Amino acid sequence: MIYVQTAKWIDDVRNERGSDVIIMLVGNKTDLSDKRKVTTEEGERLAKDLSVMFIETSAKAGYNVKSLFRRIATELLNKENPAPRHDDLIEIKLHDVSKDTDFHQRSCWC
Numbered sequence: 001m002i003y004v005q006t007a008k009w010i011d012d013v014r015n016e017r018g019s020d021v022i023i024m025l026v027g028n029k030t031d032l033s034d035k036r037k038v039t040t041e042e043g044e045r046l047a048k049d050l051s052v053m054f055i056e057t058s059a060k061a062g063y064n065v066k067s068l069f070r071r072i073a074t075e076l077l078n079k080e081n082p083a084p085r086h087d088d089l090i091e092i093k094l095h096d097v098s099k100d101t102d103f104h105q106r107s108c109w110c
Contacts, residue, residue, distance in 0.1 A: 031058040
């Protein structure tokens with residue numbers, strides 16, 4: 001049931017905000033391992049199926065909390081400054097005019 005609700009919530013967010021929104025599935029309370037309802041593997045699989053990031057944390061113990069925010073910040077930076085696509089690059093070849101005697105005879109260095 002929780003998986004269906006999570007998938008619906010993520011679909012609602014993407015429909016409202018667009019597909020480029022950053023979503024992270026967070027498994028909290030890892031300090032209460034004896035009360036765990038979802039395994040790490042299940043969380044990772046669900047995150048992969050939903051195309052979202054996944055991390056487990058414990059706010060009480062401070063486990064992975066900074067890492068959570070670092071990953072979100074990194075993802076935000078990657079969305080703002082995407083790596084250049086190779087089809088956007090233009091090759092420029094420079095000619096060394098210091099060795100071109102013909103150029104020096106025709107040019108004024110004023």
